[in-house]
Amino acid sequence: MALKGPTEEEMRTILMPLMLSGARMLDKHCPKCGSPLFEKDGRVFCPICGHRKKQRGAEMKGVEERLMEKLNELANSLPDDIDELEKHLRAMEKIIELLERYRKLEGGE
Template sequence: MITDEEIRKVIAPLLLSGAKMLDKHCPKCGSPLFEKDGRVFCPVCEYREKQKKEMVKGVEERLMEKLTQLANSLPDDIDELEKHLRVMEKIIEVLEKYKKLEGRR
């Protein structure tokens, strides 16, 4: 189902830009399909995919920042160092999972 936000942010600007709304609907989300420059597409699915990628990218960036912080502040105490390294290892595992989700591996 299409949200009001998607209508405002995606569909209305497309109509104003001269895209043609077709009498066919997306089988995935039910949105009307559009045609522009010879390309038929679902603007809502494209918008949602873009939003998802931006969210994943934001999480990855925060994890990388934390990993860098940890790498730059390794403690001298061996017990604390082990804890530090375990956390770093977990962050790396999560980053790998995100990459697999995006099909980048």
């Protein structure tokens, strides 16, 4: 996988304000994304990976919320018909599996 440095938007919205805040851009690059590493208050970090991780987390939270809504919707509308009930329960089981996968992904990359 090729390293992907910062986009123009990330340079404008993340890197430039960081430099203006007194952070120092180093001559080293992030091994994960290829963006320049920064140092501020004795801490060396990649602002781009941190930003992207937060974005992915927010996206995953949105997916998780939609799955939970669907799970609640199904739980609150269980049919009396046995065949339909089995379909509902299978769908709920799949949603629970997906939620568990998302939570594992969120916990560690």
